[in-house]
Amino acid sequence: MPGLVHVVDDDASFRTAIERRLKLAGYDVATYATAEDLLDADPDDMQPGCILLDVRIPGMSGPDLQGRLIARGSTLPIIFLTGHADTPTTVRAIKAGAEDFLTKPVSSEQLLEAIARALERQNTARAQRGKLETFRTRLATLTQRERQVFDLIVRGRINKQVAHELGTTERTVKAHRHQVMEKMQVHSLAELVSVAERLGMLET
Template sequence: MVLIVDDDAMLRGALENLFRSVGMRVALFASAAELLAFAFPDAPTCLLLDVRLRGQSGLDLQTRLSQMGIQVPIIFMTGFGDIPMTVAAMKAGAEDFLAKPFREQDLLDAVAAALQKDQHRRQGMRKLDELRASYQSLTPREAEVMRMVVAGLLNKQIASELSISEVTVKIHRGQAMRKMKARSLAELVLMAQQLGICESPL
């Protein structure tokens, strides 16, 4: 879905027609307040945002969305663009900055790239949620053994630390690998890094 925030009704209409002509869903907003009252869809989304809005500016809205934890790729549009404004928007995470009037194909290309990036982000978030669910399915002892394994301890060292037998360590280790769906120790370490329970190597 493409979300368009611009206080120019004619431009909003023209952009809506353009995106609908290539099969994209569109939602139109005349102000930052209207967008903030909108329920963002659970689908790849891109925000096409005018820098100079009545009331809250586009840059202010960008900051507000970030504070609210709303992650959506933003492409800024402006008829009064200048270098400091562009730098501020890009530093704050904007995907692109298009000066009006822009070519339709340039706009479509920028939006397509932003939607693809959001789709990849969403896929990554889903995988991380699945990883967290797998980790939460471990027993406390399995989780403890997993943390020690990914920290580089050998089975006999873990057995000594936990005052259990090496056979028991192997059982817990095997259960942790199975529940985490890890096919190798390297994969288990990578999962632990993604979960934040193991520091990434320097």
């Protein structure tokens, strides 16, 4: 199955029509009449999926639900559906990370393309998070001195400067540098700098 689509809309006939359309395209579908129903269901964002969310639903609005999901740490992509295009709402939702904004009535082609894009981006983001986790795990294996050497070499210091700053010999720095490369599983300084950037180590 390509993924699970959560449809949140207060219009029962619309939910039924969308569910039929998506199931024909091979998706699993879960439908909800209100934002609260979706929050109660607490959808799992570890499996491929996205949320099709009506902007104007009774009770909690679509953008408010988006805010609640973000606060919960949900990474499920959200595609908004609206009967009335309203620029401020669109801008607010997109700024908060909405994947797409579709105006009803939406064609099957447009809808399926938006869902495919959302799932593709979710997949890419998940792979990047996995990579980051791997880098963090490797970083945690460094000794305190190896970590100091790492910090200095990714900021452009040469071995001689590192040795001077840490009050040790160039030979010792070379040995630590070798260990850092081994433990971080990189083959060049450029790769090591790239890892440091992704871990946010070069922001200060």
